[in-house]
Amino acid sequence: MRSTSRTETFPAHTPAASQIFTTVLSHGPLTRLEAARRAGLSAAAVTKAVRPLLADGYLVEAADEGARPALGRPASLVRVDGGRALFIGVKVTGGELIGVLTDLCCRIRLARRVPLTDRATRAVLASTAELAHELLVEAEDFGAPVLGLGVAVSGEVDRAEGAVRYSPFLDWRDVPLAELAATTTGLPVTVENDVRALTVAEQWFGAGAGLSDFAVVTVGAGIGCGLVVNGRVVAGAHGVAGEIGHVTVDPAGPPCHCGNRGCVEAIAGEAAIVSRIREATGIPVADATEAVRLAHQGVAGVREVYARAGEAIGRGIATVANLLGPERVIISGEGLAAYDLFAEQIRDAFTAAAFGSAARCDVQTRPLPFEEWARGAAATAIQSFISSDHPHLSR
Amino acid sequence: MRSTSRTETFPAHTPAASQIFTTVLSHGPLTRLEAARRAGLSAAAVTKAVRPLLADGYLVEAADEGARPALGRPASLVRVDGGRALFIGVKVTGGELIGVLTDLCCRIRLARRVPLTDRATRAVLASTAELAHELLVEAEDFGAPVLGLGVAVSGEVDRAEGAVRYSPFLDWRDVPLAELAATTTGLPVTVENDVRALTVAEQWFGAGAGLSDFAVVTVGAGIGCGLVVNGRVVAGAHGVAGEIGHVTVDPAGPPCHCGNRGCVEAIAGEAAIVSRIREATGIPVADATEAVRLAHQGVAGVREVYARAGEAIGRGIATVANLLGPERVIISGEGLAAYDLFAEQIRDAFTAAAFGSAARCDVQTRPLPFEEWARGAAATAIQSFISSDHPHLSR
Structure with missing residues (x-):
């Protein structure tokens, strides 16, 4: 399963399709009409975008129990199948790595911590790979592929380049972390500033x-x-x-x-x-x-x-x-x-x-259990996957 | 001429067409290829969008004298015909109204000031109508229609609603200025906060x-x-x-x-x-x-x-x-x-x-002659016209 996970791409090949999927992801089950209204697109565009997402299992149909009409069939809703794909999020702190395995709806399935005794790039990379490996092994029980890794670091981060420009507390400068982590883990990697990662989680899945x-x-x-x-x-x-x-x-x-x-x-x-x-x-x-x-x-x-x-x-x-x-x-x-x-x-x-x-x-x-920082990292990986942002891939 | 000016609409009916026109407007003469690159669109989309804009005279072809190739025809550039349309911008200050007549490239053709002795809504509206009328009469010499009026006011402004929510120095609250000014001037009206209007002018036509x-x-x-x-x-x-x-x-x-x-x-x-x-x-x-x-x-x-x-x-x-x-x-x-x-x-x-x-x-x-505030107001009118923002029309 893990060998296929690296190459699976999201079947939404237009910005409109990504947008509709994101709308359903953020707002829960929606009728096609409601998804169209919220995304500001035509019903026809939604129907077209939804088809391959249903075929590949990212979206599923669900009857709208709450709004059953007096006559006729209930309105058909679409919702995201959270179990369709998994993602790993890792937050790097001064003393430890916090890792979570989430589903496609960014719900935490597992959380793990590993202590960090050395803040040098090489040591943090090795610990990240070890943590990711552990979560990948555990992910096999869930019957879904792991499609991306997000890493959150405090400091100046250039997400597009996948680089940590300056992290004062790790004492890192210009570390091409995404590329390095992609090589050691075999996953597409997104690197983001920790607070921005948390903000992505709130924007897509939170308040x-x-x-x-x-x-x-x-x-x-x-x-x-x-x-x-x-x-x-x-x-x-x-x-x-x-x-x-x-x-x-x-x-x-x-x-x-x-x-x-x-x-x-x-x-x-x-x-x-x-x-x-x-x-x-x-x-x-x-x-x-x-x-x-x-x-x-x-x-x-x-x-x-x-x-x-x-x-x-x-x-x-x-x-x-x-x-x-x-x-x-x-x-x-x-x-x-x-x-x-x-x-x-x-x-x-x-x-x-x-x-x-x-x-x-x-x-x-909003209370913030420490795993939330790692969940933010996973949210950026989900975002990159859906937006086809081309996060850094292993070579 | 003025009777036609009220109903003329911009022949770019898609967001992509507005975007291409804006790109050429902000960056000066461009080849279609360069316009496509800057707007992030396909060359085919640009060619399609440019055609009605050329037909209606908003864009004109111009040979690229600077980049004449050794062999063959020079690359064909498109540029905005600034003289194709005129706009009026008015800045309301505590003591006077400053009005400018600009072309489509937001170049000031005329500037006029009228003193303001009374800050009541009715008085400001009457003076605005008078100033706009004066500029409309003078505009007839330029052989182009006046297609919009922008009004800039300090304070809280809801541009989408065309309302001044609160202007401390005019002592106005919830004044539907766009609708009122559209009625008195017969022009489509955009109302914006004065600093934001200036920012629009800088974004589209400045630093x-x-x-x-x-x-x-x-x-x-x-x-x-x-x-x-x-x-x-x-x-x-x-x-x-x-x-x-x-x-x-x-x-x-x-x-x-x-x-x-x-x-x-x-x-x-x-x-x-x-x-x-x-x-x-x-x-x-x-x-x-x-x-x-x-x-x-x-x-x-x-x-x-x-x-x-x-x-x-x-x-x-x-x-x-x-x-x-x-x-x-x-x-x-x-x-x-x-x-x-x-x-x-x-x-x-x-x-x-x-x-x-x-x-x-x-x-x-950047030095700011006082007319620049009024030019900012004109820039918002140009923006509304191009974006088909449906500014407030006279009834």
Whole structure:
């Protein structure tokens, strides 16, 4: 099975066909008419595009139980057969690789972690290949081919070139990761910035489905932001975009690793919070988990640090809203464990700094289990497969 | 002639045809092959789309003098016949209306101003109709029909609905301006926010042509920003976008009319500069022109005010670059008269606050004669005409 998986291509050979499939994928079972309306295409175009997708099993027919007419046959729906194909997503963190096997609807079937003791390219590649191999072996039980691998890395990533331009925490520069990983795994590989990958998952399978303008803000070790404008993820002309973490909220604030002072991340990133709590309390706080515990115990001075972090995040989100006017901002990330400690301040600072109608933006939170980062990577692989983006293939 | 102008429609009935025409309009004379390459379409599609445009005189053939081959006929180019159609653009300011008559290539043929003594909707409409009538009469000398009117207003504008949602300085709320102006002028009307209109002119006919991601920053009474992301002007889900003037650069800074402190506009807008110079020098400075004169005369304390304004603008531009990663930022606006006073600070603050590769963004300036705002309005009318956007028609 794995030998066929490398060469299987998606039977939608026009942008319209990809678009219809994506519409059904994001919105669930639809009648052909509804799919046409949502995709802005003619019913004839949908019928034509759907045929080979049904023939190859990517779409299946399903009766619309909910809308059974009083007379005659129920309207015929089409839906994606999630079990038709599998994808692997890998998130590279400083200390480990997180891998998931998902189906075509980006539902996680399996998750695996492997520790990473060495951040050198060669070591990370070897561990990625090992993890992918393990998931490929397990995939055999599911009776569907694995059709792509997505890898998510923090830092500047050129998805089209499949290259990591600069990843500060891995200390990588200009690594042609997609090509290298395709060679070691034998799968088509998509490489994407981790926050943008998460944004793709939200756009196709999450709280951003159907929205043309939204933002994902991730709170944790870093403060990141993925932006969708006019229905497309913003990548930036030079590989930098969504750097909400380096929006200045207080030029007299604490120094940031980027060289400036008072960036959102310098106030609200986990390292900043931990270090400020140490200063404020004299307690040698080890990490974010301990910091949250101290706050919940009511240790004097700790809540104030979270309040200030919340204010910085709220101001950063207001800046995004004032510049781009998104319909929704989804706050997520491992830092949400502390959300009760700064939710109010985020909301107050956002409301105060949002300009006019920008305040109508729907700011919501969404828990983010760590596997979600890897699921984001799988979402980019699914996207590449469907869009026939020609991700990097093994040679 | 004017009676025919109202009903003439553009002979490009598909998105592909509009796109090819736009490509030739933005990039000048092109061979069909080059137009196909730039628009990402087949040569056959271009040939088919070009035919009715040539037949109706919107495009004309022109020999490529520069690329004459050694043997055989020169390659045949197509270019837009700018004289084929005319458009009117009107910018509404607090004290006057500025109107221009442009050709199809958005070149200004005539400019006229009429004073505005009353900002009530009815009065502005009557003056707009008067100005349009004057330009329509003069247009008869040019032997081409006037095919649309664009009106640019500062504030929240819903272009699709043709409505001014909120214009603080006109004190308008929910004015269906396009419909009203179509009735009084008899022309198809497009209404757009003034900064976005200017951005359209830059995208189609200026320093943004061919770029998929750029920003226009206007410096003057207000500090505005038009954004193009993935080739499209950003409008925002709720009518607000590009509010660089309300990016906070110093939470301890001076109060802003929006209710916050230390916004870019509260430091670098003309009123802020004038008031701060008054405080610093004790001189009852009347306006921005006098402020610039004092700075050039070397009056103590004045240059520092401009330096601080430049720093605020530079930080605001860096925020745009960090979030969106544009290829280019074009600084314009009537405030450029003071550019020599803060150019260095804009550049330094931008470079310091830009994150990583975002600093590679090309920040340039472009003088902005006041007629350019009206030209921006004309550009939106041209865009509506070509895109068959169905601007608001008279009834």
